[in-house]
Structures are given as structure tokens and as C-alpha cells.
Amino acid sequence: MKKIVQMRKDIVFYIKLFPLNIHPQAYEKSKIIVCERSIKLLEDAFDKKELKGKSCNTDAIDKNIKLAQSLGISGTPAYILPDGRLSTGYRSAEELIKIITKDAR
Secondary structure, three states, X not given: OHHHHHHOOOOOOOOXXXXXXXXXXXXXXXXXXXXXOOHHHHHHHHOOOOOOOOOOOOOHHHHHHHHHHHOOOOOOOEEEOOXXXXXXXXXXXXXXXXXXXXXXX
């Protein structure tokens, strides 16, 4: 995503954290990131660094999980594109740009 945003200033991402059960600490880490409202903590989590922050009383992650389930999303990454299409799985920056802009022209 960082590469795409650097390449294309007209493309932005709205991130919803969706912790998977196969990652036992992901739920609590997601809450810390949301409570601290920190992109740096999100990046630290992806880099497998210790997260320095506090969890708070929020239902945001539970709502994200319910939303993902209602949309049939069971893994990450998952992208909901501007036209409502769902794309799942890792994509290179170039490939994802093509998918995002496919019907935009």
C-alpha cells in the first residue's frame, strides 16, 4: 500500500483491522493500534516489533470482524475496490493498481 500511495497520489486506502484467529495476539494488537490511532504502531506490528501502547474499551475490532464475516472475507489481505468488487490475497503494487483502476477509465 505504501508503494502504491507513493506512485499514485489519487489512490488511498481505508484500513480496517481484521485479526485472524491463527495469530493469537492479533486481536489485542489490533485494539492497541485502534485505541492509539497510530499508523506507526500498525507498521511496527507488520514488522513484528513490540507494540508500545494501551488498549482501550472499544468495539471497533469486533465490528470489523462482523463486517468481514458478513462480506464473506475470511483472510487477509482483502480489498474492497471502489466499484464494490472484492479482491483477496497478496498483489504486487503494479497488479493492484491495475485491479483498482480497471473500470475507472
